[in-house]
Amino acid sequence: MKCRRCGEVAQVALPSHHTGFCAPCFETYFLKQVERGIHDHKQFTTEDRVLLAVSGGKDSLGLLLALTELGYSITALHIDLGIPVSSECARATVEAFCQKHGIEYHILETASKGLPIPLVKKHINRPICSVCGKIKRHWFNRFAYENGFNVLATGHNLDDEVARLFANTLRWDRAYLAGQGPVKPAEGKFVKKVKPLCRLTEYETAVWCFLKGIEHVLAACPYSGGASFTGHKKLLASLEENSPGMKMQFYGHFLERGKPAFEAIQESAPPLNECSHCGFPSSQEMCGVCRIKQVLES
Ligand SMILES: [Zn+2]
Ligand SMILES: [Zn+2]
Ligand SMILES: [Zn+2]
16 A cells, blocks of 8 residues: 555554555654644634643653644643552653653652542442543543633544444433534533544554554553553444444534534523532532542541
8 A cells, every 4th residue: 555645655544544654654644633622623722721731641741742843832730649659650751751842741649649540449339430531520620611711622533422322322321422623611619621532543643643643641540440441442343344433424424413412402501509518510519529538538
């Protein structure tokens, strides 16, 4: 196969786009797709103050480098969960990466907020990853809001989005189907959330990281059994193999035809409360994170 852009020997095959690229042209392609995701979904411009949630994994670090190369000035936030060995490793990876590329970054330790994850795990009888996800989402948003960032970006890619959409569709979860997508507008103390990798697959992101020599950690969390939606992802991968381009089509058509319908239903939903304890959005009197803290303190 020949590279679509320059005609040299292609090194990266992209069946879903019926094409292939040589290494330098793949990098150009990758950056273009990131820029197109940002632009098409009106995620942010160089005028915005963007905070990127960085775990130390390939998606978030790959995105951080891509955004920097595209000329955006991005601040990174890493949340240190306080898990022995793995958190230290993830944190060191993020610190080394940001220092190497001259990127401004912050570290927030959940332990300093009264929420070291090993202690949370001991006292909360729920799957730990859902709890640690809740804590991270709370603090990513809260840090952005309290420090004057108007956009919070995450490294979710097309595969993450399609797997989540598939799971939401299996349950016909109207609230989630209304809320899912590459951009979520600000609401109250929720800052605007964006996913600039929404046009790129896990494979493409991995290739980008490999070509760029990005050192990343493999699993951000040793308590989890692996990436989320693993079963769904396998199923979707085999569908994609039989009909290349299916993932992008499923997601794209959802955004165009499905999401607006679910949003229309949600408009009558009651607005979010503010947590009586921390003041951040909550569906109940006290938010999930403050309730966890209460359990730990008692
Ligand atoms: Zn080329
Ligand atoms: Zn976890
Ligand atoms: Zn709260």
